[in-house]
Amino acid sequence: MRLNLFLFIVLCCLPQGVRSEDGSQLWLRFSKQERAGHTINIRGISPTDATITLAKEELLNYWNGVDVTLQLDRKHQRLKGGYQISQDPKGIHVVAGQAIGLLYGAYHLLRLQETGRQLPHLPIIEIPSYDIRMLNHWDNLDGTIERGYAGHSLWKWHELPQKLSPRYEEYARANASIGINATVLNNVNAAPQLLEANYLIKVKALADIFRKYGIKVYLSVNFSSPQILGGLPSSDPLNKDVQHWWRSKVKQIYRLIPDFGGFLVKANSEGQPGPQDYGRTHADGANMLADALSPHGGIVFWRAFVYQPTKDDRAKQAFQEFVPLDGTFKENVILQVKNGPIDFQPREPFNPLFGAMHKTAKMLEFQLTQEYLGFSNHLVYLAPLFKEVLDDETFAYGVGSTVAEMTGRNRRLGSKTAIAAVANIGHDTNWTGHHFAQANWYAFGRLAWGNSLSAEQIADEWIQMTFTRDREFINPVKKMMLESREAAVDYMMPMGLHHLFAFDHHYGPEPWGNIPGGRPDWMPWYYHNADRLGLGFDRTIDGSNAISQYNLPLRNIYNNKSTCPENLLLWFHHVSWNYTMKNGNTLWRELCYRYDHGVQKVREFQKVWDCMEKFIDQSRFHAVQSKLRIQVRDAIWWKDACLQYFQLFSGQPIPYELERPVHDLEELKRIKLPMGHHN
């Protein structure tokens, strides 16, 4: 009782800090403006267009500067969905060839305003790097999300179409503000039911909300739908009845949703049905769907994420399967390729498919949801990972053939360009679980729009819009964000190690993991190959020869330990424990130092963050503070687990100057996290 009285007095006297925020506003924390001092004019042929009206309203509500004229001019098709902004004594002029360009232009102005920047003297001309800038939701019809760590699905299927959550429109607005114009509503492990009439009217309800924000709806489809929904005896893509079923289904969709985007397909991958079930190729399957969609302008995104439980290196299999099909895909098929050849690991080399298949349209698939990066508990800013991949040289056409270049420009006439990312959005109030995970959604949108933006620039504007414009906050927090991905690599899987994750949940470390009788390529030992001699996967010409899938000179660079980048060394090589690294450390010592460095980095992040309390609201401050505490504990878990496990093979001590493990290996082996769908 005495204590409670003290607490009461104390709590009343604590400084109250900045107004509490819950993160629901994302980076759109605009202040409502008094409607005076400026006008927003509209010129052009379609002043009543919903998108243009929206652009005007956003500026009327939140723009605090000079008069703005929004002008739609169909002549400016070279801008694609982009816009041009210029200023003269009469005010600011935004010109676009499409209505959506004016909305994007309006958000550009608001972004300048919120980040305190002036309009430059020369006109701004913004043309998006990719035609289709797309989120992939891995949301299931029961409300769960595969690899979703921010609550259940946004889509309330049981309420739709009658009840429309206000979050649907907030979602669309957030996407539009960063240029995202496509969304796949459902999991690539697709439930066929979504194509039934009663679900399609729900999809339509969402499409109707998204439309004025320039967002098209796409669906993941199950290749067996003709059997499951249509009652056909087969789903063989060369079967006329099957083709007819899909054509009818597509027509039905377009009747409801005239601007429907198309299908995303995961076929013959991890147990999903596909054309190979009937002796057909991926191209046969994709083309059949492409034919059905083509009359309506729809597109097929066909995923290249395939691997079989064969003896050959999993990292090689997508390439082996798809390269022979080059040139056989229809114009409206885009091959959707994960950034790396395995599966969204903390660090992978780029997928060699980006440097091959020159007669096939290809697109990048990134992952925003942190399946392998600490879920929504770890602060890991992904723009540096995205940039690393985009800027990687494939050498397909000599220097300059970066992954960005290979996916960002049409090398096949008529094909659209696209880029996708698996969404990290859920029902949580702050959308993404971790407040800083919003930055990954933001960064993906910004890079999809302009892939030459830097990770630093994006972080800078995101911090300003999301938190504060105080430089004493921005600079240290930005530095922390920019270092965060490398820190995660260090405390999880440095130097090219990969897939040391616990079976199924992919959160904690299980380098010892082994499910008797399980698929070898789902086991950590398949990847790390630790033995008495050393560590790593030999993918050289003497090993699995995965390096051969890279163009010259890359295959030689990777094939040679002394030229292979050290941050990919154990991806491509089985390296002896006493191998000398460039800094003079042995492999074993360097491994220890890297893990330790990861832990110390996250401790540094904590120090950085704790100093930021005075700049922002208590609610978000404490939420991030808590998450960083989890991250430190997890980093130590990772370090202790991996070093002590690999030590069984190296037989060498952890350098005694390093902070010592605090967990026993046997104790860590007993950890079994109860995580299925992680909702």
Next chain:
Amino acid sequence: MRLNLFLFIVLCCLPQGVRSEDGSQLWLRFSKQERAGHTINIRGISPTDATITLAKEELLNYWNGVDVTLQLDRKHQRLKGGYQISQDPKGIHVVAGQAIGLLYGAYHLLRLQETGRQLPHLPIIEIPSYDIRMLNHWDNLDGTIERGYAGHSLWKWHELPQKLSPRYEEYARANASIGINATVLNNVNAAPQLLEANYLIKVKALADIFRKYGIKVYLSVNFSSPQILGGLPSSDPLNKDVQHWWRSKVKQIYRLIPDFGGFLVKANSEGQPGPQDYGRTHADGANMLADALSPHGGIVFWRAFVYQPTKDDRAKQAFQEFVPLDGTFKENVILQVKNGPIDFQPREPFNPLFGAMHKTAKMLEFQLTQEYLGFSNHLVYLAPLFKEVLDDETFAYGVGSTVAEMTGRNRRLGSKTAIAAVANIGHDTNWTGHHFAQANWYAFGRLAWGNSLSAEQIADEWIQMTFTRDREFINPVKKMMLESREAAVDYMMPMGLHHLFAFDHHYGPEPWGNIPGGRPDWMPWYYHNADRLGLGFDRTIDGSNAISQYNLPLRNIYNNKSTCPENLLLWFHHVSWNYTMKNGNTLWRELCYRYDHGVQKVREFQKVWDCMEKFIDQSRFHAVQSKLRIQVRDAIWWKDACLQYFQLFSGQPIPYELERPVHDLEELKRIKLPMGHHN
């Protein structure tokens, strides 16, 4: 399977290190000698005495030096139980006035041998500092141990007297080797049943084993025994029937055990019955038992650990209750006083009773079992704590009246001197749970024998006998041991803080602890008094005035913040958060620095220990390594809990240069350890 094969190969190739040890041998890891090269002679009046025979056997088995003569000489009574060792060309001569002195002398020689030391030129004369050197077992008849953290009780009551575990004799030998000569077999919260005939024959069986090792058996008794066992209507100490019952009971005991030691009594304390239940004083109760024991030479240890749920400061109550009784206790009563006025906290000032009651025999009670010091999980070498108390100046007779002096010499003619410690021994193979907790048992014995020994000297010989004589091991490990108690104070309760422990289990931190309706003096807030202004218990003349119980000049030194030792500051003062410490830090900053220092120290201990792998066996190395890992995690738990809780009151940040918390306060508050009797 591939993994398992690797593991098999690897494990076969790991260095095997030194022979594995389980700690069961304690510090008695003597090597059996070939019976050649020397003789052991016995001289004196009682060569067939079992104790002397034992001394001879120990030397025959393990002594590796010149000839030894053991000589019993009753003239040497000034040596008490001690001995004299000298050397001449014919060999070594051990002389004692009592048989047990020869056994102690034999162990002295073996200790010299095992620590590689030479016999000095001058004779060694060893006279014990205390007549009675006693362990208190808090063992219950059901095999549990109150505050026992090393397994169940050694005493298998259900097997006795038929079955005699070999551990009984091992226990006696270990005690004899360090001079312990008394053991109270059962918990001070005493079950009356132990005084029943069927239990007394079990006690006799143990006493018969212990006898030749010079160890007397004592029992804790329940003051209500006359009612419970004898069926009397009262246990009033002035009641003739009660007195008679006790006299008969004592006679019965002495018939079975002629050298029975006496009784230990916890009366009118924490719910135990006692003379006050009948309006009598502690002296009435103690004297009644003393009268019963006196004809047989038995002794009453009467505990001064009493406090009532009154409004007055708990720290004052034992003093208030016992001082008025000074001079009224019989000659064979010794008041057993815990080292501090509260209860075995990581640091307390000495109990002011040691500086008072000059007409009463008093003895120290230490605690080896780490009730408040991390159980058997934390490495905390207690000799520095014991020395700190022994060397504390009470100023009872000016400078030099240390606690050691006030308890180590008879100020009352005829009374024996004694010292006790609550045992940390259990059924675990290594006796004490933590291998290093053996050192506390050892150190208590050595200090009870010679209270001028230094903590360092004791650690040095213990390490050599227990682990190795390699200086590269001894020096760093000794340093770690010597720093360990201060580290524990720092990460648990620095600067005089006390009793921030979780309710009941006393392992983890609960500074927020509050059981509605519970005794205030069992609640942490009663002790820390954190509020907006500051922290600590005001025991000055303006507060509870507990300082008045200390002699001049101590009461003035403690009463004044600027002269009060800073390591007791918050014990005696409520100090403002911004009070300037001697190093210039504010109280709040210093508190943060101290907690952090505690954590960093334990991390250092890990580094020290991990470097020691090559010197000792893998089994003990890994066991200690694991315990240190727990200790680091616990230290962080303590630091995070206490700093974040007190921060609610100080309203100040943890200095940003310090390592940040990794736990949220709310998460820590939810921890409820399932610990009752901790067996």
